[in-house]
Amino acid sequence: MILNLNAYEIKIENNLIDNLAEEIKKVYSNDRIFIVTDKNLIRLYESKLRTTLKDFKIDFVIVEPGEHSKSLHTYEVVSRYLIQNGMRRNHLLVAFGGGVIGDLAGFVAGTLYRGVPFIQIPTSLLAMVDSSIGGKTGIDVKEGKNLLGVFKNPKAVYIDPMLLNTLPEVEYRNGMAEVIKAAIINDKALFEYLKKHDRLTIKELIAAIEVKRKIVLEDPFEENIRMYLNFGHTFGHAIEKHFDYSIKHGFAISYGMILSLEEGVRLGYTPKWLYEEVKAMLFKHQLIKEPLYKKDEFIHLISTDKKQLADGLRFVFAKDIGQLEIVKGVKF
Ligand SMILES: NC(=O)c1ccc[n+]([C@@H]2O[C@H](COP(=O)([O-])OP(=O)(O)OC[C@H]3O[C@@H](n4cnc5c(N)ncnc54)[C@H](O)[C@@H]3O)[C@@H](O)[C@H]2O)c1
Known part of the structure; x- marks a missing residue:
């Protein structure tokens, strides 16, 4: 059946x-x-x-x-x-x-x-x-x-x-954070487009939606690859909570992506160039600004994140555009 x-x-x-x-x-x-x-x-x-x-x-x-x-x-x-x-x-x-x-x-x-x-x-x-x-x-x-x-x-x-x-400009940029995330997860062409452009045409809008659609179709209940969509979100949610939700989701996950990439570099999952390219893109789209946050301010807030499963934290690291890895039991 x-x-x-x-x-x-x-x-x-x-x-x-x-x-x-x-x-x-x-x-x-x-x-x-x-x-x-x-x-x-x-x-x-x-x-x-x-x-x-x-x-x-x-x-x-x-x-x-x-x-x-x-x-x-x-x-x-x-x-x-x-x-x-x-x-x-x-x-x-x-x-x-x-x-x-x-x-x-x-x-x-x-x-x-x-x-x-x-x-x-x-x-x-x-x-x-x-x-x-x-x-x-x-x-x-x-x-x-x-x-x-x-x-x-x-x-x-x-x-x-x-x-x-x-849609107010700031809300557009807020949404761009998820578009950038989609490009990192699985769309090199979209990533290249976003290096040069501030706005999407319907073509890129569809491309970003397609990244999510494909993942959800394969893993509707987040048992494996749907976790890719959480890239930047474990820290992102902690940042939102730290600021009592006064920071917008897209901006929070942008800082979250940066912290994930930083940790990825430190632990050997992420190449330094990827960290630099994504950082440059998030600056270009005015999603982050200096000074960047330090992970230590948020570590204590990730314990209630839903991505924290009984066997420890599952964390998503980026290894390349289109190549992510879910790592179990990460301790920061
Ligand atoms: N369910 C999921 O898979 C999922 C994924 C990502 C984010 N989220 C959630 O989404 C929420 C954030 O969504 P959001 O950024 O759309 O926030 P939002 O719904 O608060 O909308 C942002 C602002 O834009 C205004 N607005 C929306 N559309 C407009 C339009 N066309 N013209 C003028 N104003 C418009 C709204 O009134 C609001 O003030 C968070 O709660 C986040 O957790 C859920």
Whole structure:
């Protein structure tokens, strides 16, 4: 017997938002939709969404922008709002927003009534290339980031790069960190492109998404190579926690990548040239600045990271562009 995971489409197209109703009808046959979004996005896109989705009865569930909405409190508020406002088990939940909205709404979708149908419409670069792909959802607790969560695959992911036109510059750079990470994991051509360019065309956007898609397809539950995607994240999460999440994820993992490369050089996994090239790239994309952080400030904070398994820390070292190694039981 074989139990297959549900396959789902990731559709990437300029102005896809204009045909959203047609796309949704391909995967959902009811007429009621609940859209989770944040205050910034509702201000920018409410009328657009109301027009394009006029065939549906829409309820917006609006939360504060920012990481602090990935909390037990907001999770409870959103879930109870949906229950009180007539959401049924076969109604559709749509995440329209950045990674915060995708993670929060996905966690609600995975747990409300033990699971409701769910669609991701990522609006930030980070969410397009990373958080909306792969089914990981979750919220933060005081002890650390993403410590409560479920794997919840959406019915579809709709990516409209035109939405990036309203994304603040700093958020674009924040997303670039995950694009750089994707290039290091498995795309030399993308890495070369990023040495010269500050913005992505739809071609590079697709290339970055493809790195993640392939890895998740091979290892959906992070038993082996999906850990590559954690490159820079063990230190990155510790840095986020150290600053009480006031530093953006992409910037934190950029410093995290630098610390991972530094450790890789020290332990003999990473060649010095790779450290230098990635550092130069992170400076170019204004993701890091001097003085760089020292690992000792964050070591004590990596103990609650999910990558810390019962048999010790699994840490991802980069040996070359497209060549990573997972090392068990690393002690710093
Ligand atoms: N689930 C995963 O696999 C995964 C992977 C990577 C990151 N994440 C999570 O993603 C989160 C970070 O995501 P993020 O950087 O998108 O943060 P975010 O959701 O807070 O969005 C960043 C800011 O940009 C605004 N914004 C988003 N799209 C916009 C648009 N098109 N126009 C104008 N403003 C827009 C938002 O309102 C917000 O203020 C973190 O919580 C991180 O843990 C999850």
